[in-house]
Amino acid sequence: xxxxxxxxxxxxxxxxxxxxxxxxxxxxxxxxxxxxxxxSLVWSIRLPRVVAAALVGAxxxxxxxxxxxxxxNPLADPYVIGTSAGAQLGVAVSLAVPLQFVVLGFGPVQAAxxxxxxxxxxxxxxxxxxxxxxPIVTLLLSGFVVSSFLISITSFVxxxxxxxxQVTLWTMGGIDISRYQQLAFTGPCVLVGVxxxxxxxxxxxxxxxxEEQATHLGVPVERVKVAALLLGxxxxxxxxxxxxxxxxxxxxxPHAARLVFGPAHRTLVPAAAIGGAVFVVLVDLIAxxxxxxxxxxxxxxTAVVGAPFFLHLLRRTRRTYDI
Amino acid sequence: xxxxRGLLAQHVSFSYGTNPAVRDVSLSLAxxxxxxxxGPNGSGKTTLLRLLSGALRSGTGxxxxxxxxVRDSSPRELARRIAVVPQHVDPSLGLTVEAMVALxxxxxxxxxxxxxxxxxxxLSQAMQATETMPLRAKRFNELSxxxxxxVALAMAMAQGTEYLLLxxxxxxxxxxxxxxxxxxxxxxxxxxxxxxxxxxxxxxxxALHFSTIVVMEGGSVRAQGEPEEILHSPDAxxxxxxxxxxxxHPQTGLPQVLLQRGPTER
Numbered sequence: 001x002x003x004x005x006x007x008x009x010x011x012x013x014x015x016x017x018x019x020x021x022x023x024x025x026x027x028x029x030x031x032x033x034x035x036x037x038x039x040s041l042v043w044s045i046r047l048p049r050v051v052a053a054a055l056v057g058a059x060x061x062x063x064x065x066x067x068x069x070x071x072x073n074p075l076a077d078p079y080v081i082g083t084s085a086g087a088q089l090g091v092a093v094s095l096a097v098p099l100q101f102v103v104l105g106f107g108p109v110q111a112a113x114x115x116x117x118x119x120x121x122x123x124x125x126x127x128x129x130x131x132x133x134x135p136i137v138t139l140l141l142s143g144f145v146v147s148s149f150l151i152s153i154t155s156f157v158x159x160x161x162x163x164x165x166q167v168t169l170w171t172m173g174g175i176d177i178s179r180y181q182q183l184a185f186t187g188p189c190v191l192v193g194v195x196x197x198x199x200x201x202x203x204x205x206x207x208x209x210x211e212e213q214a215t216h217l218g219v220p221v222e223r224v225k226v227a228a229l230l231l232g233x234x235x236x237x238x239x240x241x242x243x244x245x246x247x248x249x250x251x252x253x254p255h256a257a258r259l260v261f262g263p264a265h266r267t268l269v270p271a272a273a274i275g276g277a278v279f280v281v282l283v284d285l286i287a288x289x290x291x292x293x294x295x296x297x298x299x300x301x302t303a304v305v306g307a308p309f310f311l312h313l314l315r316r317t318r319r320t321y322d323i
Numbered sequence: 324x325x326x327x328r329g330l331l332a333q334h335v336s337f338s339y340g341t342n343p344a345v346r347d348v349s350l351s352l353a354x355x356x357x358x359x360x361x362g363p364n365g366s367g368k369t370t371l372l373r374l375l376s377g378a379l380r381s382g383t384g385x386x387x388x389x390x391x392x393v394r395d396s397s398p399r400e401l402a403r404r405i406a407v408v409p410q411h412v413d414p415s416l417g418l419t420v421e422a423m424v425a426l427x428x429x430x431x432x433x434x435x436x437x438x439x440x441x442x443x444x445x446l447s448q449a450m451q452a453t454e455t456m457p458l459r460a461k462r463f464n465e466l467s468x469x470x471x472x473x474v475a476l477a478m479a480m481a482q483g484t485e486y487l488l489l490x491x492x493x494x495x496x497x498x499x500x501x502x503x504x505x506x507x508x509x510x511x512x513x514x515x516x517x518x519x520x521x522x523x524x525x526x527x528x529x530a531l532h533f534s535t536i537v538v539m540e541g542g543s544v545r546a547q548g549e550p551e552e553i554l555h556s557p558d559a560x561x562x563x564x565x566x567x568x569x570x571x572h573p574q575t576g577l578p579q580v581l582l583q584r585g586p587t588e589r
Binding site: 199200202203205206208209210212213215216217218219220258262263264 | 373376377378397398399400401402403405406407409412413416417418419422426427429430432434435437462482
């Protein structure tokens, strides 16, 4: 993260950056040997962005781990049961409706994305529930169908309101952070979410045995499933509010962590959180520096950087591999 | 009657949608008894097992465990009394053997309460008894089918229950591992008494290793009794719709069935 704050479109000498960071962290004895412009660049623009990237990565990494574990499906990612489609519709609608407000530092677009994501998952879950149970296939299919439906509606809203470019750009993902207040809210939320997921880890391991066998081992499967889906959706919603739809992270980071650390959730959840954070911070750094001063959308870069790394890992491991 | 010890099904029926799978079945598994559930495909054996284990809770009739209705017990309470060894555990799971067996202690641990000293003792005892100790650091997906089934049994042993239900536990195993599995099961019973009920496909293994055989057909119990009685009963064996000869096992004298040659009756 320090590394990522060192570099940016405008170059600031590394020594200066470190001095700014240290001074603002309370080490006043260093003295203010830097310009106010450099300080505001590093402390008010670059650092929050790096912190936001880390939060987005951690949230998506853990959400992906939860979804893959509880749906027992290697292709599941945080968006699989409708979060991204719901968030997109939220964004399209919020751009179409001239409404201005700020909640916890977030504007209407970000709030709409979060609400769209969480409401959609709740709806999909309700659809898939029959007789007190939610069969996984029904859940995945409902998620797929609802997503398709919402995407069509989103397209309709975009075209009728002439917002195609804005919404599409948002869909590609990019960290959009302007206030520390946003971090003050999402930061603790993500950390608490990761903590809860780690505590749930032993129960998630049992569900790997299959739902019936988990019942035989005394686990209230349906409750664990709801808790994991809810937690995963909230984390995804936070990530979406901070950075739009960042592809690939939530799918691949959990797999990479599994290849390295094995499938036991006690280590997998923290590993996916840290791995996701490091990955998104690095990719965001590349996205904003590689074609400077133009910024490449983060969602494009995650796959470009992540895919070769993941394929390398997959080939190197060569183990028969499953969730 | 209701305070009777054992796992007891009384007039149990269950339908999948409108298809009746189990009709008015009553049977009992006494503590330390062994019961084999046999019957043709689709005769309701596995459904009955799921009703006994509490995995299926709807349907009519009553399943009691030591007098207490299974329906009124939480999954956690049940998991401390009944363990189930499934037909096979997902063979691609990458957890280590030790981590898998530790899952057997789930009914005694909480999310904030990890393994206690007693849990660890139960784990190493279960692994020692099932001879899975040497495998403990290996990943489950690296094991052979026989080893995987032994790990599944170790997991059930770690649960420390008085009743053990098995669903065709050796159906995917070769002769060596079939033999080893049932000998192991016998050995485990001498260490700790357990009531064992298994769905069995192989009548000969059922006759060799179980004291009671229950024959099911079309969701109902057609006959139940000792192997000697059941395998010699033309009525009970008739459900398999195959021409059979019954001979005596040379070593134990228990009945064994042989298939005859000739056209299949329709």
